Amino acid sequence: TRIGCPKEIKPQEFRVGLTPAAAAEALLRGHEVLVETGAGLGSGFTDEDYQAAGAGIAPDAATVFGTSDLIVKVKEPQAPERQMLRQGQVLFTYLHLAPDPDQTRDLLASGVTAIAYETVTDARGGLPLLAPMSEVAGRLAPQVGSWALQKANGGRGVLLGGVPGVRPANVVIIGGGVVGTAAARVAVGMGANVTVMDRSVPRLSYLDDVFMGRLTTQFSSASATAERIQTADMVIGAVLIPGAAAPKLVSRDQLSTMPQGAVLVDVAIDQGGCFETSRPTTHQDPVYEVDGVVHYCVANMPGAVARTSTQALGNATLPFLLALADKGWRRAVSDDPHLRAGLSTHEGRLTSLPVGEALAIEAISPDQL
Ligand code: PYR
Numbered sequence: 001t002r003i004g005c006p007k008e009i010k011p012q013e014f015r016v017g018l019t020p021a022a023a024a025e026a027l028l029r030g031h032e033v034l035v036e037t038g039a040g041l042g043s044g045f046t047d048e049d050y051q052a053a054g055a056g057i058a059p060d061a062a063t064v065f066g067t068s069d070l071i072v073k074v075k076e077p078q079a080p081e082r083q084m085l086r087q088g089q090v091l092f093t094y095l096h097l098a099p100d101p102d103q104t105r106d107l108l109a110s111g112v113t114a115i116a117y118e119t120v121t122d123a124r125g126g127l128p129l130l131a132p133m134s135e136v137a138g139r140l141a142p143q144v145g146s147w148a149l150q151k152a153n154g155g156r157g158v159l160l161g162g163v164p165g166v167r168p169a170n171v172v173i174i175g176g177g178v179v180g181t182a183a184a185r186v187a188v189g190m191g192a193n194v195t196v197m198d199r200s201v202p203r204l205s206y207l208d209d210v211f212m213g214r215l216t217t218q219f220s221s222a223s224a225t226a227e228r229i230q231t232a233d234m235v236i237g238a239v240l241i242p243g244a245a246a247p248k249l250v251s252r253d254q255l256s257t258m259p260q261g262a263v264l265v266d267v268a269i270d271q272g273g274c275f276e277t278s279r280p281t282t283h284q285d286p287v288y289e290v291d292g293v294v295h296y297c298v299a300n301m302p303g304a305v306a307r308t309s310t311q312a313l314g315n316a317t318l319p320f321l322l323a324l325a326d327k328g329w330r331r332a333v334s335d336d337p338h339l340r341a342g343l344s345t346h347e348g349r350l351t352s353l354p355v356g357e358a359l360a361i362e363a364i365s366p367d368q369l
Helices: 020-028 047-053 061-067 101-110 131-148 178-189 201-211 222-231 253-257 267-271 301-327 329-335 353-359
Strands: 002-005 032-036 056-058 070-072 090-093 113-116 170-174 193-198 216-219 234-237 263-266 287-290 293-296 343-346
Touching: 002 020, 002 061, 020 032, 020 047, 020 301, 032 047, 032 061, 047 056, 056 061, 070 301, 090 301, 101 343, 101 353, 113 329, 131 178, 131 234, 131 263, 131 267, 131 293, 131 301, 170 178, 170 222, 178 193, 178 201, 178 234, 193 201, 193 222, 201 216, 216 222, 222 253, 234 267, 263 267, 301 329
Parallel strands: 002 032, 002 070, 032 056, 070 090, 090 113, 170 193, 170 234, 193 216, 234 263, 263 293
Antiparallel strands: 113 343, 287 293
16 A cells, blocks of 8 residues: 655644654555655654655655555645545545535545544544544643743742642643643642542542542532632533533633632643633634633643654554455454444545534445445
């Protein structure tokens, strides 16, 4: 199979779909690998690194799209990339089709077989190709929040871990899933006084066990949240309802009950955000203030640490990429129902029922192909 990896063209996207190490694995199995020149630079991988692994370097995206059987990327294909897709080709990347009718129409028109990272499942009910980016964003959240707590950045001038004789900061994490657990790990490590809130008692029980008393768990309800934020130096929004808009957990009116200079970090901003006053920001201009509360709402947090994110994503995608290359997509998805769950378009048919429902387009289940 000829595997192609173009350079990402979405603004501020520094990740790349294939690492030199992953390219080497594919080459070992007898596949060909073609990488667009400069594709890895944002993540610290040079063309020479790919060449040393045995990959070919293409001068432009048109060559990669024009000659590859299997395209591996990070972000959903942008309009110019969609023009280059064709029937008989497989696209493996994040798609996020439900809120994106234009992209969906173009993928269907191209005839490409598109497999979405974010809907690939695992045997434990998780999303193994979304989880690594949730881990990254979760671990970053206390780090960026502690930066925002510094006076020069608008915060109330509180050191997360305190010092001997002075209390540490109160960090409230709403949501105890992948993001919230990763955030808790770092916040606890930085010495903060951490509370994790969730609506699942089994999940709180798990967190209580693994953190061995180093954080407080609290059942999440509207009144519990209202109370907790009054003494919070930092609140991390870490909720996900797969595919749906995030619920609003802190209202605009509630901001005035928080300490002046407290910080909100909204990791759910990609799904619309979980604080009423959240709006997407960028790495260039990450924070703004409403009623004295600093908001950090960067929509692509993992991009700040592209090198780590690229490797984490690549580790997770590699086994699926190799299965697609070794067996061909049809046998790969037929053998593995979890990979099949990612199948989104094929030869002009939409094969995702949730996307069909969101966009009012006729769809079939991937199981029916
Ligand atoms: C991202 O990491 O950019 C996703 O789309 C999940």
